Amino acid sequence: MSAQPYxxxxxxxxxxxxxxxxxxxxDAGYRHWxxxxxxxxxxxxxxxxxxxxxxPRISLVGGITGFCTGMSLIWWTGAVDYKLIVGxxxxxxxxxxxxxxxxxxxxxxxxxxxxxxxxxxxxxxxxHPVLKYDQIRRGMDDTFFIVIEARDPRFNxxxxxxxxxxxxxxxxxxxxx
Amino acid sequence: xxxxxxxxxxxxxxxxxxTAPAASKALTFGLAGIVLTALGLFVSGAKVVAHSWxxxxxxxxxxxxxxxxxxxxxxxxxxxxxxxIRRQFEHGLAAFKWLGLLFLPxxxxxxxxxxxxxxxxxxxxxxxxxGHTVGHDPLYLKKAAFLNPGMLIGMTIAFFASWIWLSSxxxxxxxTQDQDGSLGWTRHNRVxxxxxxxxxxxxxxxxxxxxxxxxxxxxxSTMYGVWFFANCVRGALSFGVIIMVWLWQRGDYRGILxxxxxxxxxxxxxxxxxxxxxxxxxxxxxxxxANVPEETFWYNLREINHDGASNQWKxxxxxxxxxxxxxxxxxxxxxxxxxxxxxxxxxxxxxILAIILLDLCYNIMPALKDSHGDALPLLSxxxxxxxxxxxxxxxxxxxxxxxxxxxxxxxxxxxxxxxESLTHHE
Numbered sequence: 298m299s300a301q302p303y304x305x306x307x308x309x310x311x312x313x314x315x316x317x318x319x320x321x322x323x324d325a326g327y328r329h330w331x332x333x334x335x336x337x338x339x340x341x342x343x344x345x346x347x348x349x350x351x352x353p354r355i356s357l358v359g360g361i362t363g364f365c366t367g368m369s370l371i372w373w374t375g376a377v378d379y380k381l382i383v384g385x386x387x388x389x390x391x392x393x394x395x396x397x398x399x400x401x402x403x404x405x406x407x408x409x410x411x412x413x414x415x416x417x418x419x420x421x422x423x424x425h426p427v428l429k430y431d432q433i434r435r436g437m438d439d440t441f442f443i444v445i446e447a448r449d450p451r452f453n454x455x456x457x458x459x460x461x462x463x464x465x466x467x468x469x470x471x472x473x474x
Numbered sequence: 475x476x477x478x479x480x481x482x483x484x485x486x487x488x489x490x491x492x493t494a495p496a497a498s499k500a501l502t503f504g505l506a507g508i509v510l511t512a513l514g515l516f517v518s519g520a521k522v523v524a525h526s527w528x529x530x531x532x533x534x535x536x537x538x539x540x541x542x543x544x545x546x547x548x549x550x551x552x553x554x555x556x557x558x559i560r561r562q563f564e565h566g567l568a569a570f571k572w573l574g575l576l577f578l579p580x581x582x583x584x585x586x587x588x589x590x591x592x593x594x595x596x597x598x599x600x601x602x603x604x605g606h607t608v609g610h611d612p613l614y615l616k617k618a619a620f621l622n623p624g625m626l627i628g629m630t631i632a633f634f635a636s637w638i639w640l641s642s643x644x645x646x647x648x649x650t651q652d653q654d655g656s657l658g659w660t661r662h663n664r665v666x667x668x669x670x671x672x673x674x675x676x677x678x679x680x681x682x683x684x685x686x687x688x689x690x691x692x693x694x695s696t697m698y699g700v701w702f703f704a705n706c707v708r709g710a711l712s713f714g715v716i717i718m719v720w721l722w723q724r725g726d727y728r729g730i731l732x733x734x735x736x737x738x739x740x741x742x743x744x745x746x747x748x749x750x751x752x753x754x755x756x757x758x759x760x761x762x763x764a765n766v767p768e769e770t771f772w773y774n775l776r777e778i779n780h781d782g783a784s785n786q787w788k789x790x791x792x793x794x795x796x797x798x799x800x801x802x803x804x805x806x807x808x809x810x811x812x813x814x815x816x817x818x819x820x821x822x823x824x825x826i827l828a829i830i831l832l833d834l835c836y837n838i839m840p841a842l843k844d845s846h847g848d849a850l851p852l853l854s855x856x857x858x859x860x861x862x863x864x865x866x867x868x869x870x871x872x873x874x875x876x877x878x879x880x881x882x883x884x885x886x887x888x889x890x891x892x893x894e895s896l897t898h899h900e
Contacts, residue, residue, distance in 0.1 A: 339899055339900055340900060349810060353808075353810070357808070384763075384765075385765070386763075392759055392762050392763070393759075393763060395755065395759065396759070
């Protein structure tokens with residue numbers, strides 16, 4: 298085992314216990330840490346002090362890109378590259394470019410949302426140190442965990458362990474990297 | 475989580491604070507609006523005032539139909555979060571019988587005073603472009619089975635009768651459940667919703683066709699009912715937000731509404747903004763692309779005069795309808811912060827309600843033409859009669875809502891979903 302562990306993991310029996318422990322860890326100023334729960338706990342993001350995701354902004358950028366792509370695609374093909382009068386219509390009009398732009402807005406928004414979510418979550422992730430913890434499977438069943446990573450500037454093996462103990466954490470264990 | 479349900483409604487056992495003064499104020503405004511509109515008969519003539527009144531009545535009918543739809547949709551999906559605001563929509567449904575009454579003058583005047591007053595196809599001897607009469611117009615004769623006096627009267631009665639019938643079923647079941655707590659009423663309302671949704675869809679579509687689209691009976695658009703539906707729901711959601719913020723600021727809704735209720739209704743407003751735009755653009759785009767004179771004349775009337783000069787309606791179409799009805803609400807409602815801040819959400823709700831009125835004006839008022847066949851402009855004395863009509867009909871509707879407000883609990887306290895709704899996403 299290397300000198301520096303990945304972090305500390307603490308076990309909690311109930312959602313309220315985890316919720317209040319998360320508030321304690323948040324107030325202690327930690328930034329690189331996470332909760333592992335078998336189901337979504339409403340309000341936990343607030344207890345962890347998480348800000349709203351920036352995925353919506355990435356989606357908006359994707360949508361605007363898609364709209365502009367659609368408009369310029371129809372404009373360039375119809376009015377620049379291969380001028381052809383169809384049905385007595387002008388070479389370019391936002392009217393008939395709109396259905397294409399609209400579709401591309403949706404498509405690019407969807408791409409941006411999915412890709413943004415994957416990138417921000419660090420997905421795909423094939424390995425994570427908590428997977429080595431022998432009790433981790435219970436995090437999909439009936440147990441709640443808090444993991445504080447050693448790379449957090451406030452991390453200190455003794456103090457962090459004391460904080461987790463004080464917050465009601467049980468079976469506090471060091472995780473291998 | 476549902477343990478909150480037992481404690482939160484403690485404040486609700488008391489009856490809601492009295493709305494009687496507000497109700498009488500609304501009634502005064504309504505009657506004043508009606509009297510002023512009637513005075514318009516002597517100033518601008520019956521035709522202008524009748525069209526303005528049609529705008530006023532269809533505007534509030536659209537909002538009431540939207541509320542009916544939201545209650546029906548709530549029940550058919552067994553929805554939970556909207557339980558706490560459903561009661562306000564049920565109070566709003568009290569307006570239908572008055573709306574029916576307020577529609578009556580249009581029919582009476584059309585048949586007893588002047589058949590050519592509003593709907594041109596009621597007068598078969600009316601001369602139309604080209605020298606012949608409506609009665610000899612092949613485009614009328616093809617539609618005569620639908621567009622005739624008996625059908626107009628029968629259908630209008632059928633619209634209001636179905637809306638009043640559905641409303642009274644929904645209201646009675648919901649209010650009685652407050653007393654006896656029987657789950658049977660929830661099932662009763664679900665049955666009403668299953669029967670009522672197709673009825674509501676058909677009646678609102680035909681109402682839009684008979685009352686509004688047939689003002690230009692040569693014209694046709696299969697999107698018209700859907701366009702009206704989108705406005706109905708947008709109007710009801712926006713009015714719902716105004717009620718929510720009003721009751722929130724008055725204190726009634728403290729401890730009942732949370733951020734997520736505002737977020738949810740804001741998301742629905744955004745969705746229906748996109749839906750409205752999709753439908754309205756489709757209608758315009760298909761007509762633009764096909765470029766067939768029997769369809770394009772409807773938009774030409776709203777863009778240019780006979781001499782080719784742009785008229786007011788063109789700018790209303792671009793800035794009012796395209797930007798005001800879509801782009802502004804769309805970008806506004808994209809923001810999470812705007813959706814969850816009550817007084818900011820109310821701002822866009824008021825905006826949308828104003829623009830729905832403009833949209834109805836855009837669809838109804840150009841039926842009034844000058845001697846060249848050009849649409850009369852909106853910014854004129856005519857606008858005054860539209861506003862007095864909206865205040866007149868609106869005052870009566872708000873009065874009906876406030877009068878009903880005092881007769882039942884603030885929220886359906888014994889609805890099986892009330893606990894979930896009180897702790898929406900908490």
